[in-house]
Amino acid sequence: MAQSFISLSALQVMFWGLIFFGGIYLGFGALNWLSTRRVLPALGIGRVLDPRPLQPGQLRREMAQSGVSVLVFGLGMVFPWGLLQLGWARLDADAGWRQIAIEVLVLAIWNDVHFWLNHRLLHTRWLRRFHGPHHRSVVTTPWATYSFHPVEAAMLGNVILLPMLLHDFSFWSLASVPLFSLFFNSIGHSNYDFFPGVPYSHWFAASRRHHLHHACHSGNYGFQFTFMDRLFDTRIAADAAEPQFLAFREKQQRRRQHGTPA
Structure with a gap:
């Protein structure tokens, strides 16, 4: 798989990058929305966090901005491909599952550091x-996930470039980053x-923390x-x-008392 990726042309890399990011965005978004x-x-599992309604036209705006982000991420696949072509980075085609598991863990930790730094x-x-365009979604939806300005998309989308310069990762380890x-x-x-019973600081309470950020x-x-x-x-404090x-x-409540629409 590593050799197949390296042997693609720049146009092929960007084409498949668009298919990949567009596919996972629509797939995860639809699954999340339905569930x-x-x-x-x-x-009777879980609960809605923010009870307020969505803004008029919010979903349409989020989908449009997300489409631009998919373009940035998909076309941006040419940059890690370029590092390989220039010989500045290499893929480890012989990595075993233990090495891949460790690499995925390291990349997950780096992803959090990278996200915090860029987000700050x-x-x-x-x-x-x-x-600002991302924060127009005060009440969030799964379709707000990629609803970025192109500059923000470029900042968040370069997460694997520095690690690639420092270590020869497996193709599968790097491919896991956009997925997780x-x-x-x-x-x-x-x-x-999803898990109302866990403490606010728990890993599984991430949706609670990020909804408060918005x-x-x-x-x-x-x-x-x-x-x-x-x-x-x-x-941020939980309340x-x-x-x-x-x-x-x-x-x-006042609207209901006066008989006006909510």
Whole structure:
């Protein structure tokens, strides 16, 4: 597989990159949407986090912005391919499953560090305007996962380049990064608490933490894990958005009392 990837032309790499990122985005998004809107509520598993409605046209905007991000990620596959062509990086075609497992673990940790650093930069006054389109989704959906400005997509999409320069990874280890990254990112944007019984700091409470990031617009810059937010003291309190939800519920109650639509 490694040799097959290296032997592709630049145009072929970009074409298959678009197919790959478009396919996993639509697949994970549809699975997440179906499970959190239909299956899990019907089974009584989990709960919705933010009760407020979506903005008018939000899904259409998210899909349009996500399409641009798929272009950035897909076409950007030419860069890791280019490192291999230039001989600046190599793939280990003989890696066994133990090595691949260790590499995936290391890349998962690096992915969290890389995400926190770039996400924190995107909240500075110099780069905030590039993060604004993503934060238009105050109440998140799985389709907000790739809803980025192209600059943000380029920043987040370069996650494997530095590791490739430092170590000869297996093709499968590198290919796992967009898969687990999108999977966990989609869960984080699902606006659904899959495991209400676990503590706020638990790995499985990532959707709780990231929904608060969108509701409060700062803090909780980490990805799936919490170690970067703990290290830099950027965690948001678990009840930080409660005043917003309370105001929404009171407004709903007043409308019902006056017989106006919610």
